[in-house]
Amino acid sequence: MTQMPLAKALNESLRKALENDPKVLIMGEDVGRLGGVFRITDGLHKDFGEDRVIDTPLAESGIVGTAVGLALRGYRPVVEIQFDGFVFPAYDQIVTQLAKMHARALGKIKLPVVIRIPYGGGIGAVEHHSESPEALFAHVAGLKVVSPSNANDAYWMLQQAIECDDPVIFFEPKRRYWDKGEVDTTAVPGDLHKAVVVQEGTDLTLVAYGPMVKVCREAAAAAAKEGRSLEVVDLRSMSPIDFDTVQASTEKTGRLVVVHEAPVFYGAGAEIAARITERSFYHLEAPVLRVGGFHAPYPPARLEEEYLPGLDRVLDAVDRALAF
Amino acid sequence: MTQMPLAKALNESLRKALENDPKVLIMGEDVGRLGGVFRITDGLHKDFGEDRVIDTPLAESGIVGTAVGLALRGYRPVVEIQFDGFVFPAYDQIVTQLAKMHARALGKIKLPVVIRIPYGGGIGAVEHHSESPEALFAHVAGLKVVSPSNANDAYWMLQQAIECDDPVIFFEPKRRYWDKGEVDTTAVPGDLHKAVVVQEGTDLTLVAYGPMVKVCREAAAAAAKEGRSLEVVDLRSMSPIDFDTVQASTEKTGRLVVVHEAPVFYGAGAEIAARITERSFYHLEAPVLRVGGFHAPYPPARLEEEYLPGLDRVLDAVDRALAF
Amino acid sequence: MSVKSTAARRTPRGGAKRRGGEPGLVQLLTPEGERVEHSEYSIDLTPEELRGLYRDMVLTRRFDAEAITLQRQGELGLWASLLGQEAAQIGSGRATRADDYVFPTYREHGVAWTRDVDPLNLLGMFRGVNNGGWDPNENNFHLYTIVIGSQTLHATGYAMGVAKDGADSAVIAYFGDGASSQGDVAEAFTFAAVYNAPVVFFCQNNQWAISEPTEKQSRVPIYQRADGFGFPGVRVDGNDVLAVLAVTRAALEHARSGQGPMLVEAFTYRMGAHTTTDDPTRYRADEEREEWASKDPIARLRTYLEKAGLADEAFYAEIDVESDALAKRVRDGVRNMPNPDVMAIFENAYADGHALVDEERAQFAEYLASFDDAGQPAAHGKGH
Amino acid sequence: MSVKSTAARRTPRGGAKRRGGEPGLVQLLTPEGERVEHSEYSIDLTPEELRGLYRDMVLTRRFDAEAITLQRQGELGLWASLLGQEAAQIGSGRATRADDYVFPTYREHGVAWTRDVDPLNLLGMFRGVNNGGWDPNENNFHLYTIVIGSQTLHATGYAMGVAKDGADSAVIAYFGDGASSQGDVAEAFTFAAVYNAPVVFFCQNNQWAISEPTEKQSRVPIYQRADGFGFPGVRVDGNDVLAVLAVTRAALEHARSGQGPMLVEAFTYRMGAHTTTDDPTRYRADEEREEWASKDPIARLRTYLEKAGLADEAFYAEIDVESDALAKRVRDGVRNMPNPDVMAIFENAYADGHALVDEERAQFAEYLASFDDAGQPAAHGKGH
Numbered sequence A, B: 001m002t003q004m005p006l007a008k009a010l011n012e013s014l015r016k017a018l019e020n021d022p023k024v025l026i027m028g029e030d031v032g033r034l035g036g037v038f039r040i041t042d043g044l045h046k047d048f049g050e051d052r053v054i055d056t057p058l059a060e061s062g063i064v065g066t067a068v069g070l071a072l073r074g075y076r077p078v079v080e081i082q083f084d085g086f087v088f089p090a091y092d093q094i095v096t097q098l099a100k101m102h103a104r105a106l107g108k109i110k111l112p113v114v115i116r117i118p119y120g121g122g123i124g125a126v127e128h129h130s131e132s133p134e135a136l137f138a139h140v141a142g143l144k145v146v147s148p149s150n151a152n153d154a155y156w157m158l159q160q161a162i163e164c165d166d167p168v169i170f171f172e173p174k175r176r177y178w179d180k181g182e183v184d185t186t187a188v189p190g191d192l193h194k195a196v197v198v199q200e201g202t203d204l205t206l207v208a209y210g211p212m213v214k215v216c217r218e219a220a221a222a223a224a225k226e227g228r229s230l231e232v233v234d235l236r237s238m239s240p241i242d243f244d245t246v247q248a249s250t251e252k253t254g255r256l257v258v259v260h261e262a263p264v265f266y267g268a269g270a271e272i273a274a275r276i277t278e279r280s281f282y283h284l285e286a287p288v289l290r291v292g293g294f295h296a297p298y299p300p301a302r303l304e305e306e307y308l309p310g311l312d313r314v315l316d317a318v319d320r321a322l323a324f
Numbered sequence C, D: 001m002s003v004k005s006t007a008a009r010r011t012p013r014g015g016a017k018r019r020g021g022e023p024g025l026v027q028l029l030t031p032e033g034e035r036v037e038h039s040e041y042s043i044d045l046t047p048e049e050l051r052g053l054y055r056d057m058v059l060t061r062r063f064d065a066e067a068i069t070l071q072r073q074g075e076l077g078l079w080a081s082l083l084g085q086e087a088a089q090i091g092s093g094r095a096t097r098a099d100d101y102v103f104p105t106y107r108e109h110g111v112a113w114t115r116d117v118d119p120l121n122l123l124g125m126f127r128g129v130n131n132g133g134w135d136p137n138e139n140n141f142h143l144y145t146i147v148i149g150s151q152t153l154h155a156t157g158y159a160m161g162v163a164k165d166g167a168d169s170a171v172i173a174y175f176g177d178g179a180s181s182q183g184d185v186a187e188a189f190t191f192a193a194v195y196n197a198p199v200v201f202f203c204q205n206n207q208w209a210i211s212e213p214t215e216k217q218s219r220v221p222i223y224q225r226a227d228g229f230g231f232p233g234v235r236v237d238g239n240d241v242l243a244v245l246a247v248t249r250a251a252l253e254h255a256r257s258g259q260g261p262m263l264v265e266a267f268t269y270r271m272g273a274h275t276t277t278d279d280p281t282r283y284r285a286d287e288e289r290e291e292w293a294s295k296d297p298i299a300r301l302r303t304y305l306e307k308a309g310l311a312d313e314a315f316y317a318e319i320d321v322e323s324d325a326l327a328k329r330v331r332d333g334v335r336n337m338p339n340p341d342v343m344a345i346f347e348n349a350y351a352d353g354h355a356l357v358d359e360e361r362a363q364f365a366e367y368l369a370s371f372d373d374a375g376q377p378a379a380h381g382k383g384h
């Protein structure tokens, strides 16, 4: 058990992967000498060399497209996209090639490629540096989409993503990079796609993932002071989604609020609301409510504090759900 | 009032737009002499010349990116993407530039660009030619997303999309191109984004758009024989969505089934189910059910008949909804 | 691998090309079947090898013709004919070594033939029973790629892996004149150059991208694109199987010997329609086609074989027999190709499984079963 | 416009470049401040014009320095310094005509200056009060574009429109050495060439893309990229404001006169960090920076002005006063820049409105109002 920031846990996880499997490669812009703009690959270029920690040309489609080719050759590329807003030049290679090639080959080839994407807002950045595009990947069959909310999950989920024989889009909650947490490098981790109840409660279930888990735990704490018992589920995986865990919690509390930074419209909350309502129709005391981004471009930094769903907006939704 | 196939209605609509506004341009692969692989631009190159009907290099990002530039110069480009599966190379330009530039300029510039995409399956095509990616655009703020289900809507909605000062992703139900319908070129069309009740009913509401409207009408007819009265709503617009019309119909019938070809997971049905359940919680006799594609790559042609949601799968969902 | 050091390792040939400007086509066999020499590229084949190339081209063309017929008969949903491009494909394919790796488009039936890929494998996706489905590693022949240009990046990445492994094999990526406009192809050039990857970019310029002539893609010959990325480009007569073989061999050797990528533009012509759904009469003149008919790659080699007396009647007769046998095997094979089981919809979306796919598979199986129980058939023609 | 005809209209200059291979830098003013001549590019400026260029560069540098300070003081969230690139930007910007159109990256503060864009406009996005927000059509200076390479396609499309309008103005698209690897830039080259669009692609090769040296993007000089697309490319000393002005003028004239696109590579150096969040000590040696300090674009011109006696002390003194005034105006302007109203979140997502945006706007307004009613403040620092 050691305390470390989420960013450091990712760095340690990558180091371990490079040590464990000579086929693991790290690719991306500035991942080499610089160690990435967030230093997630810090020191790896020095210790593993430029053959395994590869500074690439400035071309995301090229990065993912060559990663596909390297995977076909037997490598396990771990690609870094510098910021959420810069994954789109690679979207075609991800959606039409990486996601579909295993099926195209009727299973005869595998594409073990991990695409790491620092995502979400809250760091006061300029345009394209604060987005949450996870739904745009979760809707696409052939991809798996996950996001850790804490250091220990960051360490283990990245290991598991790299070991997975399917392409995994690994969303890193960039505004939590500096949050410290216990990391147990000896533990046996659970299923990569299993949701976890991180806070037991009886009155209402909050489901979140990545950066919003912390907000939801704070909301649960605040609600507790008002005598309300909120259960918090860390979804961890947006594709597949562990509906069983969400369903069990919802049927226990009778109420569900889904929280994410991404715009609500066509977002993960919609999928969870639709499916849980279908599964637990007679258990719901209130409609599943969603808290998330608005249907507008991510605002300039000076507005993000108001834009990002925080404690108050979560509690407001909780009030509305309990009022039913 | 004249009878014409949906494809011809689109062709007439483009011709009218080119006649009405000298700033309207048509761009795309093979839209010139060939008239497009579906002949939607047939004859336009001959009549309006290569300065207005432009065969482009084979590069979708280039097509949309230069269309953005042409729009900045005061033109109104109507871009054709040859097939649904080939829009992804342009996804970055659409999502990070076309959708956001108006906001980036605080409204000082407008991007009246229409992107026409023949979409959906049912034509026995090879891979990438049968997809329904509408959710991947509807989730993105700054874009409007529509799809006509019949010849008259095809004619008018395309006119309205071209007149709109916002970027519009115009999804054309390619397997309905050859379906004939009445086109009233003199009528005054309704709001581009208004849903329409195309079949009155009392027991359950079916919501669909594009190619699935026909299937839902057939389902309603079949159900009628069994004494069940289904209301069918043609959504027409996936962003914005006319929730008021869907809500009114749902509160009248008490039951809602959403039908689309696109995969259900993170699809339009999820958004409609979540929002209508929130709005009409106490009116719903059953959970909103969804009928759509599976979470798998679009299958080879010989399986699409089984894969595509048809009459039977819609009626099965209707049975399940009514069983609640 | 260090970029600096590799950047230094530029070949004279590359340099020559870069200074050379437009050197015209590399040609070793004229349209009239005359054997000619070229300053930089030469070839010396045994009569048997020459007959082998002829046989490859004839059988490939016959296979292609059979596929067109099968499409007309409704056995295939679509076919992309290689008619006219036999020399470009056989010549380049025969230049590859067993341990080289090939990344095709959707039209490389002749290259597949040289890689011993069962022709029936190619027909599955055109019949609509799968989207490819063969094992690329069996013949080092990747799946057909439909999204224009994408495979050039896969080939480059694969070649980067070959270099990492210290192997001396090479990779060849096929693409068309239209594809040369795609950003992915330019990015492949950049990655290949920067990492000095052992990959040959083989562009079959058949002068048409569906209805668009090459000048809608570039106003200079495509082979010249390479120089500005730092590697050599060469244009070869794509209807001259000897020149294509010689140039591709040199390019692959260039890659294998650590000198990095090379671009080969095979100047040829798409004699048929883009695919069986296309109607070329809408956009191009018959004269053009006729002019190219006189440059036919097969007739050209046959003229040479005959003039040089390198093959007797028995040889040609034997190929006819082989052609008929091949055609029959393809015909029967396609007709007997089983439709996939409906539940195949849910297979291979993932290698490690996905909970939702399992759930949907179970639900759909249950749904299908409900019909059998009720004894009513699924409403076909309308889909489920 | 007919592609064939335009393809024919290739200039001798272009041809010359293509045959010429590496001609070295175009230079008119040496690092030592010596005025030299060049065979193809010449310039003849009045003393006043020369002083004007000097003034532009000094004021631009001062503005840039002030912005860095403001970032350190927390008034700006980020700043991308142009330090060292003043000549490349002032020289090229001053070559443009009022009716030309400029498509910048996020670093073209000097070009903006030459277009009379209020420096305060540039600071809004770096302060985080907007994402650009100025009216591009006021000074024919498009919004800063952050997604690398995208704007080269916008510029090409705009230029296609200029050609359609029969106007004789030109368009200039700025991009970096790193951007040269993006597929969008290659596609822009292709479209510009095929449609013979009047656009100049201006690459500021400052030799770094954040931490990556140019050899991670290309193993040959970037200007050579143009030839393979069918238009001329030229490399100019990017720290020589006279050469940059001369070459860019020629390139813009080339475009205006219907000869199509041209690529200019300004060879310069990023003297500072990539942005204020970057730490160059992690990836590059100080020696490199020092070596380039001796090629400083401003010192170079000043040496020349002094040697040639083209400016007196009063001139320099006056610029110092101007600089201080500019700095103060920027300082005060930024500090007084109001935060946008929270409801601005919902503005300008659409030009014609969107029902959901209206609904969310109303709900959020109601939500915010609920706090006032209850008299409790919104939980700041945590977000709403």
Ligand SMILES: Cc1ncc(C[n+]2csc(CCOP(=O)(O)OP(=O)(O)O)c2C)c(N)n1
Residues within 6 Å of the ligand: B029, B058, B060, B082, B086, B089, C105, C107, C146, C147, C148, C175, C176, C177, C178, C179, C180, C206, C208, C209, C210, C270, C274
């Ligand atoms: C990204 C993408 N856009 C469009 C298409 C549709 N399409 C299929 S083939 C083709 C023309 C390709 O021309 P070329 O590259 O010259 O190859 P050829 O067909 O001539 O062999 C087009 C536009 C596609 N498959 N992929």
Ligand SMILES: Cc1ncc(C[n+]2csc(CCOP(=O)(O)OP(=O)(O)O)c2C)c(N)n1
Residues within 6 Å of the ligand: A029, A058, A060, A082, A086, A089, D105, D107, D146, D147, D148, D175, D176, D177, D178, D179, D180, D206, D208, D209, D210, D270, D274
């Ligand atoms: C598509 C995309 N990928 C990554 C980034 C992150 N990024 C911002 S600037 C930069 C380097 C750009 O280098 P260059 O083009 O040489 O311009 P310079 O910053 O040197 O002026 C990168 C990688 C981005 N903005 N857009």
Ligand SMILES: [Mg+2]
Residues within 6 Å of the ligand: C176, C177, C178, C204, C205, C206, C207, C208, C209, C210
């Ligand atoms: Mg072609």
Ligand SMILES: [Mg+2]
Residues within 6 Å of the ligand: D176, D177, D178, D204, D205, D206, D207, D208, D209, D210
């Ligand atoms: Mg740079």
